[in-house]
Amino acid sequence: MYNLKKIDGGVCASDGFFADGVSAGLKPDGAKDMAFIYSDVECEIASVFTTNKMTAAPIRHFRRYGDFKTNFIVINSKNANAMTGKAGIEDIDEILSEVSKNNPQIKNPVMSSTGVIGVRVPKEKLIAGTKLFDLTKKDSTSASKAIMTTDSFNKQISYRVELEDGSSFNIGAIAKGAGMINPAMATMLCFITTDAKVSKSEMQKILDEITKTTFNAASVDGDTSTNDTVILLSSAKSGAYNADAFRDALHKIMLFLATEMVRDGEGATKLVTYKITGAKDDKEAEKVAKALSDSLLMKTALYGEDPNWGRVASTVGASGVECDEATLKISFDKCCVYDRGEIYFDEEMEKKSAEVMKKDRFSISCDLGVSDGSFTAYGCDLGYEYVKINADYRT
Numbered sequence: 001m002y003n004l005k006k007i008d009g010g011v012c013a014s015d016g017f018f019a020d021g022v023s024a025g026l027k028p029d030g031a032k033d034m035a036f037i038y039s040d041v042e043c044e045i046a047s048v049f050t051t052n053k054m055t056a057a058p059i060r061h062f063r064r065y066g067d068f069k070t071n072f073i074v075i076n077s078k079n080a081n082a083m084t085g086k087a088g089i090e091d092i093d094e095i096l097s098e099v100s101k102n103n104p105q106i107k108n109p110v111m112s113s114t115g116v117i118g119v120r121v122p123k124e125k126l127i128a129g130t131k132l133f134d135l136t137k138k139d140s141t142s143a144s145k146a147i148m149t150t151d152s153f154n155k156q157i158s159y160r161v162e163l164e165d166g167s168s169f170n171i172g173a174i175a176k177g178a179g180m181i182n183p184a185m186a187t188m189l190c191f192i193t194t195d196a197k198v199s200k201s202e203m204q205k206i207l208d209e210i211t212k213t214t215f216n217a218a219s220v221d222g223d224t225s226t227n228d229t230v231i232l233l234s235s236a237k238s239g240a241y242n243a244d245a246f247r248d249a250l251h252k253i254m255l256f257l258a259t260e261m262v263r264d265g266e267g268a269t270k271l272v273t274y275k276i277t278g279a280k281d282d283k284e285a286e287k288v289a290k291a292l293s294d295s296l297l298m299k300t301a302l303y304g305e306d307p308n309w310g311r312v313a314s315t316v317g318a319s320g321v322e323c324d325e326a327t328l329k330i331s332f333d334k335c336c337v338y339d340r341g342e343i344y345f346d347e348e349m350e351k352k353s354a355e356v357m358k359k360d361r362f363s364i365s366c367d368l369g370v371s372d373g374s375f376t377a378y379g380c381d382l383g384y385e386y387v388k389i390n391a392d393y394r395t
Helices: 057-064 085-102 123-130 140-146 200-213 243-263 282-294 296-303 309-318 347-357 384-391
Strands: 002-006 017-022 034-049 070-076 110-113 155-163 168-176 189-194 229-234 271-279 329-332 335-339 361-367 373-380
Touching (some): 017 140, 034 057, 034 140, 057 085, 057 110, 243 271, 282 296, 282 361, 296 309, 296 373, 335 347
Parallel strands (some): 070 110, 189 229, 271 361
Antiparallel strands (some): 034 070, 329 361
């Protein structure tokens, strides 16, 4: 048995971790645009990165280390350092060399970036920014705001896990993401810290497992970024660990952040949960869920608050999975509009379904009636604001 208790602190909630954000002049009006996460001990590290073949320089730099420990991450916004070739990696080498020179306690520092693709980082500004870091600061909120790009709010969360024997450990995280989010990670950065005494191999296994049903199940616009990054650090300073409790807490943290990214989708007004059941297997259920969360016709219907269940049925059928109108059931929250060949979408049901569509959070459920495969994905609507934001993104 164990108890999960939500606590304050974000990435600084875990023992031994520090964080803060500073302004290096990348954003206008002195807004914070660089952050660090520091541990006073070297940490085991687990990671998941983008599936985009045009991998950004920070990820390629990270992979050069091989099997390693670290106690420092520096993050910048406004510039992705992607499609910058060998020079992009050399820029990171120079920036991190300065960090290590000025802070000898830092070991194997890594860098993460988000922003515009195809532009060299302003190296001098970033180096100057690192000199503003105060490694004694514990300000997760400041760090979470510094890594934002088109996000409309910062994203952080932390839990204390209390075990039956009286011991406990903490897990906390910050993340950014609002657009260019596809169910194969997202234009997202997520940094998770824990003081649980968990091995690197188990930490990586659990992180991979949970990513599939959280960040890989979230969609804003169906685009996969060059920089998607999830990094999990463990200081092991609590000396405590329970695999089930760790998995549960990490899942809650990652699911919360994934759905917050979708809720914050550029111009989004709806967070929609697509619950698929009755598929031939979980893989086919996942295919349907992601087809629905990615569909532009679905997204525009959501924006228009139109309970157009025909678009749901059409998308299910076009997904290529085993399905049939004679076994399909469709519901908007608890409003069943179609059930195995019977249409229940009369005037009263349309009115009830339209009320569901006005909510800022609701679910669309599809029971395929084939077998017991299931999967849940998360999506949002798509409106005029998304086009405005992305048309002007570089300016």
